[in-house]
Amino acid sequence: xxxALALEELGALFFGLGVLGRLAGRIGISPIPLYLLGGLAxxxxxxxxxxxxxxxxxxxxEVGVVLLLLLLGLEYSASDLVGGLRRSWLAxxxxxxxxxxxxxxAALLLGWGPVGALAMAGVTWVSSSGIIAKVLSDLGRLGxxxxxxxxxxxxxxxxxxxxxxxxxxxVLASLGFLAGLRTVAIALVLLVVVLVVALRFGGAVSxxxxxxxxxxxxxxxxxxxLLVAGVASQLQVSAGVGAFLLGIAISEDTAENATRVLSPxxxxxxxxxxxxxxxxxxxxxxPAVIPVAxxxxxxxxxxxxxxxxxxxxxxxxxxLGRWRAGAALVxxxxxxxxxxxxxxxxxxxDPEFAPLATTYVLLMAVLGPVLARVVVPAHGALSxxxxxxx
Amino acid sequence: MDVELTRxxxxxxKQEFVTGDGRRVGVLTHRDGHxxxxxxxxxxxxxCVASVPLSEAECNALxxxxxxxxxVAKLGDQQREVEGVNTAQFxxxxxxxxVGRALGDTAMRTRTATSIxxxxxxxxxxxxxxxxxxxxxxxxxxxxxxxxxxRQAAEILEAG
Numbered sequence: 001x002x003x004a005l006a007l008e009e010l011g012a013l014f015f016g017l018g019v020l021g022r023l024a025g026r027i028g029i030s031p032i033p034l035y036l037l038g039g040l041a042x043x044x045x046x047x048x049x050x051x052x053x054x055x056x057x058x059x060x061x062e063v064g065v066v067l068l069l070l071l072l073g074l075e076y077s078a079s080d081l082v083g084g085l086r087r088s089w090l091a092x093x094x095x096x097x098x099x100x101x102x103x104x105x106a107a108l109l110l111g112w113g114p115v116g117a118l119a120m121a122g123v124t125w126v127s128s129s130g131i132i133a134k135v136l137s138d139l140g141r142l143g144x145x146x147x148x149x150x151x152x153x154x155x156x157x158x159x160x161x162x163x164x165x166x167x168x169x170x171v172l173a174s175l176g177f178l179a180g181l182r183t184v185a186i187a188l189v190l191l192v193v194v195l196v197v198a199l200r201f202g203g204a205v206s207x208x209x210x211x212x213x214x215x216x217x218x219x220x221x222x223x224x225x226l227l228v229a230g231v232a233s234q235l236q237v238s239a240g241v242g243a244f245l246l247g248i249a250i251s252e253d254t255a256e257n258a259t260r261v262l263s264p265x266x267x268x269x270x271x272x273x274x275x276x277x278x279x280x281x282x283x284x285x286x287p288a289v290i291p292v293a294x295x296x297x298x299x300x301x302x303x304x305x306x307x308x309x310x311x312x313x314x315x316x317x318x319x320l321g322r323w324r325a326g327a328a329l330v331x332x333x334x335x336x337x338x339x340x341x342x343x344x345x346x347x348x349x350d351p352e353f354a355p356l357a358t359t360y361v362l363l364m365a366v367l368g369p370v371l372a373r374v375v376v377p378a379h380g381a382l383s384x385x386x387x388x389x390x
Numbered sequence: 391m392d393v394e395l396t397r398x399x400x401x402x403x404k405q406e407f408v409t410g411d412g413r414r415v416g417v418l419t420h421r422d423g424h425x426x427x428x429x430x431x432x433x434x435x436x437x438c439v440a441s442v443p444l445s446e447a448e449c450n451a452l453x454x455x456x457x458x459x460x461x462v463a464k465l466g467d468q469q470r471e472v473e474g475v476n477t478a479q480f481x482x483x484x485x486x487x488x489v490g491r492a493l494g495d496t497a498m499r500t501r502t503a504t505s506i507x508x509x510x511x512x513x514x515x516x517x518x519x520x521x522x523x524x525x526x527x528x529x530x531x532x533x534x535x536x537x538x539x540x541r542q543a544a545e546i547l548e549a550g
Contacts, residue, residue: 080399133400143404143418143428145436148396155399256421321436 006053013042013053017271028138030131032333033365035271036358039278040286057276062239064273065338066229067266069240072129072158073247074255074262078198081248084155091149091311092156098303100125106296112350115171119343122164123357124300128333128365129154135369136328146325149311153329161335162191162241168339169238172346183236190237194245205246206254218261240338270334277337278358280344285355293359297367304329320379327375331368336361404428425449453513454530478540479510480547482529487550494521502542504535 017031020038024031085092103124107117132154136142166187170180197205209224211217225243232242250258308326317325340357343349396404398418406416406428412435416428424443431439444452482488488496499505509516509523510530516523525531533543 075400077399080397083397084399129400140438140441142398142401143406143416143426143430143438143441145414145430148398148404151399151401317436318434320434324437 002052006056009053010056013275014268014271016042017275021271029369030128030134030331030333030365031271032128032131032274032337033362035274036278036337036362039275040281040283040358042275042279057272057279060269061273061276061341063226064266064269064271065240065341066225066243067262068270068273068334068338070225070243070247071259071262071266073244074250074259075129076155076158076248077252077255078195078248081155081159082195082199084152085159088149088152088156088311088314091153091307091314092160094310095153095157095307096125096160098307099300102296102299102303106292110292110350110352112353113348115174115346115348116343116350116353118168118171119339119349119353120356122168122339123336123360124296124332126157126161126332126335126339127154127304127329128331128335128368129158131331131333131365131368132328132372135331135372139372141324141328144321144324146308146312146315146317146321146328149315149317150308150325150328153307153311157335158244159191162244163187165238165241165339165342166236168342170236172343172348173236174346174348179236186235187237187241190232190241190245194249198249198251203251205249206251209250209258210254214257214261217257221258221262222265238342273341274334274337277341277344277354281354281358285352286359289352289356289359293356293363296356296360297363300332300364301330301367301371320376323375323379324372327368327371329368330364330371332361332364333368336364427452450512454510457510457513457515474536475534476537476540477507477532477534478544479530479532480544482525482527482531482547484527486525486527486547488525488547489527491525492521493519493523493525496546498533498543498546501546502535502539504533504539504543506531507534508532 017035017038020034021031024034100121103120103122104117106124107113107120110116112120132150136144136147136150141147163184166183167180170183209217209220211220225246228242228246229239230242232245233239247255305323305326308324308329309322312322312325336357340354340361343357344354391407393405393407396406398404400421402418402420404416404418406414408414411432413432414428414430414435418426418428418441420426424445427440427442427444428438429440431437493506493509496506506519507517508531509519509525510532511526511528531547533540535543
């Protein structure tokens with residue numbers, strides 16, 4: 001009987017997510033905010049509490065994080081990352097300083113201490129590469145001259161995550177300074193080793209998973225990814241970082257095949273991950289954090305626009321293109337939730353952290369694509385008025 | 391001519407050049423292989439006014455349209471001084487008797503006193519093809535000869 005009930009609940013959950021995803025497509029926004037809302041609706045204090053499937057959904061959401069980061073790693077080749085690092089390190093630093101600071105300051109003002117500040121800094125820092133790639137493609141801006149600048153900011157953020165996530169994992173587990181330093185050193189060494197291996201012997205890692213049969217290939221890729229993620233998790237480097245590094249190490253042709261077979265699985269498990277995050281947030285706690293979330297949204301929208309503006313100017317792009325780059329980067333999404341998800345499991349984190357992160361991502365995931373759309377007509381209207389006044 | 395290559399991490403590669411009137415024309419090759427033709431506007435040189443997805447066949451058609459007349463015009467320029475000699479290009483249509491047969495089978499020089507100087511296939515030019523060159527449907531044959539010779543050559547390629 002229990003199995004029957006669990007199957008019914010899971011079925012209703014996935015079907016509900018499918019309906020939400022379709023709705024998101026209709027109104028032209030990312031499905032992530034709707035999945036979060038779905039989680040809020042089903043979870044504790046929500047409309048329809050789900051019981052008996054937590055064991056499955058918790059594990060599935062962990063797999064979701066692993067797959068999200070594995071596919072992110074597969075998207076970038078090692079030469080992309082090293083090239084991005086050479087060309088855009090300055091934009092990457094500007095991005096970090098401008099966008100991590102507001103989150104950290106907000107957390108300190110709320111009295112969450114340095115651990116809360118570190119986690120919240122990550123939530124406001126990282127743009128959503130998934131949402132942004134989709135928006136640029138939908139708006140026909142992939143060929144624009146500011147787009148490489150936008151993408152290189154995203155690349156820098158992802159590289160930075162390979163260090164930030166282990167640091168945060170260590171701090172959240174309150175391992176102490178020396179143990180924390182050790183995990184950071186492990187992560188740094190792993191990152192360098194993976195980049196070197198991928199650049200010099202890219203074929204070797206691919207050979208482990210490659211197979212002409214797509215079934216065998218799928219099983220091997222998933223198997224290796226979960227193994228690597230598990231070992232990384234045991235070393236306190238965080239499961240996601242392990243998967244991300246594995247993704248980078250798999251070279252181009254194999255990476256493309258892996259992306260093709262894994263994308264549907266990623267969509268499934270990542271959806272569960274977003275829902276579980278929503279499930280763990282009590283909707284009743286949201287109204288109290290709305291003012292802070294709104295303030296953070298306003299400030300970090302401006303700081304992201306500044307970041308994009310700077311990166312595009314470095315690339316020699318004109319005024320309107322700089323604004324387009326800035327607006328494109330505003331969206332936050334999957335990464336902010338991954339970071340918030342890490343923080344959730346720690347005792348050192350204030351209970352208001354999850355509702356704030358949820359509300360913030362809900363705002364930014366919707367606001368980002370809208371801003372990217374309206375920035376061009378808005379710029380036209382403004383410069384038109386300036387011309388009329390002159 | 392400078393063709394600028396830009397890698398777009400996670401998306402693909404972009405190749406483009408600046409035209410005489412200051413616009414950029416380029417091709418975006420996605421990682422899965424599908425291609426887009428890019429064209430920037432005059433108002434904002436950074437933004438694309440058009441990004442047109444093209445299939446493999448459409449890419450070939452566009453390449454042939456742009457590449458082959460160019461070759462013919464170049465050959466025509468070289469032969470302008472020679473009175474009575476023209477250059478023309480004829481397609482090997484799907485129904486042509488020479489699809490799958492060798493160039494030598496046309497006996498073009500003997501029958502019409504014209505010469506086949508190049509064949510364009512999938513926007514790749516094969517200059518001075520040998521008699522054992524085998525035609526395929528869709529090839530563009532570039533021929534040099536007199537006006538009358540070229541007319542006969544067209545008939546031969548069409549009907550044998």
